[in-house]
Amino acid sequence: MKIVVDSVEGLGFAPHELAERPAEVGVLMADAAHFDVEYVINPFMEGHLHSVDRARAVAQWQALQAVYAGLGYQTHTLASVEGLPDLVFMANQSFPAQLPTGEWVALMSVMESHHRRPEVEVVEAWYTARGARTLRMTKGDHLIPFEGMGDAHWFPGRRLVVGGYGFRTSREAYDRIAAVLDVPVVALRLTDPRFYHLDTCLAPLDAETALYVPSAFEARGRALLERLFPRLIEVPLDEAVDLLACNGHCPDQRHFVVQRGATETNRRVQAAGFDVIEVDTGEFLKSGGSVFCMKLMIP
Numbered sequence: 435m436k437i438v439v440d441s442v443e444g445l446g447f448a449p450h451e452l453a454e455r456p457a458e459v460g461v462l463m464a465d466a467a468h469f470d471v472e473y474v475i476n477p478f479m480e481g482h483l484h485s486v487d488r489a490r491a492v493a494q495w496q497a498l499q500a501v502y503a504g505l506g507y508q509t510h511t512l513a514s515v516e517g518l519p520d521l522v523f524m525a526n527q528s529f530p531a532q533l534p535t536g537e538w539v540a541l542m543s544v545m546e547s548h549h550r551r552p553e554v555e556v557v558e559a560w561y562t563a564r565g566a567r568t569l570r571m572t573k574g575d576h577l578i579p580f581e582g583m584g585d586a587h588w589f590p591g592r593r594l595v596v597g598g599y600g601f602r603t604s605r606e607a608y609d610r611i612a613a614v615l616d617v618p619v620v621a622l623r624l625t626d627p628r629f630y631h632l633d634t635c636l637a638p639l640d641a642e643t644a645l646y647v648p649s650a651f652e653a654r655g656r657a658l659l660e661r662l663f664p665r666l667i668e669v670p671l672d673e674a675v676d677l678l679a680c681n682g683h684c685p686d687q688r689h690f691v692v693q694r695g696a697t698e699t700n701r702r703v704q705a706a707g708f709d710v711i712e713v714d715t716g717e718f719l720k721s722g723g724s725v726f727c728m729k730l731m732i733p
């Protein structure tokens with residue numbers, strides 16, 4: 435089903451009617467040896483230039499990787515590259531996907547900032563070395579802005595993409611995803627520059643439940659989310675901004691890994707029956723990223 439849905443009127447299906455999708459078993463992270471804030475491309479980075487405590491960042495990164503290993507995931511490490519401080523945000527350079535044939539491919543990003551564009555070829559080389567085919571976000575000569583899993587999420591367990599656009603990714607990217615992967619896409623326009631990626635304002639927990647920041651979406655986007663996730667949990671604005679609580683990650687429909695200190699968010703997540711695992715990503719918050727952006731789920 436190659437359709438992009440922008441409003442509930444176009445939603446001619448319920449997620450549970452769509453084909454199932456196997457869960458990923460691997461987690462790819464780029465080490466933090468070259469991480470810092472070296473330029474400002476989102477509101478969080480302002481005032482944090484060159485302020486990263488590298489040793490602390492490396493320790494926080496290692497602790498996060500250990501959490502995924504402890505949950506039973508196979509962890510992979512990509513070697514960081516000097517001069518590419520944001521490579522560590524591995525959700526952004528690509529979108530791994532399974533074609534209807536069963537083949538795994540990766541759609542490579544066209545990053546908005548020139549500072550980050552060279553990261554894509556580093557990640558592409560990683561895929562190529564592992565024999566995975568990569569696909570381009572282009573239409574003829576024209577490049578389509580797209581920031582991978584920062585903006586495009588798989589609906590838990592189903593062949594359905596939920597995509598954000600407006601800041602880093604263009605709406606057009608979802609026409610391409612729908613066409614290439616033969617999947618329906620629910621496209622949500624983002625409206626608040628503090629929530630510049632979908633993974634800063636939406637965190638699916640399972641096929642019924644998601645955390646979200648209502649004010650980051652248009653009314654028609656909120657209506658779509660209400661239809662997709664019968665149990666929507668609001669994240670308080672202060673925790674969503676100060677702690678990027680919506681950038682927490684639920685890899686297995688059971689555990690929610692999140693920046694520590696989001697007391698009210700955690701209370702709501704636990705009340706919904708999920709287990710909270712708190713981590714410290716304080717150094718990465720300076721760059722506008724936390725748990726979800728620091729890793730890429732891979733087959």
Ligand code: ARG
Pocket residue numbers: 475476479520523525526550583584585631633634721722723724726727
């Ligand atoms: N400094 C990075 C940027 O602005 C942070 C990216 C965070 N990633 C994310 N998926 N939210 O691009």
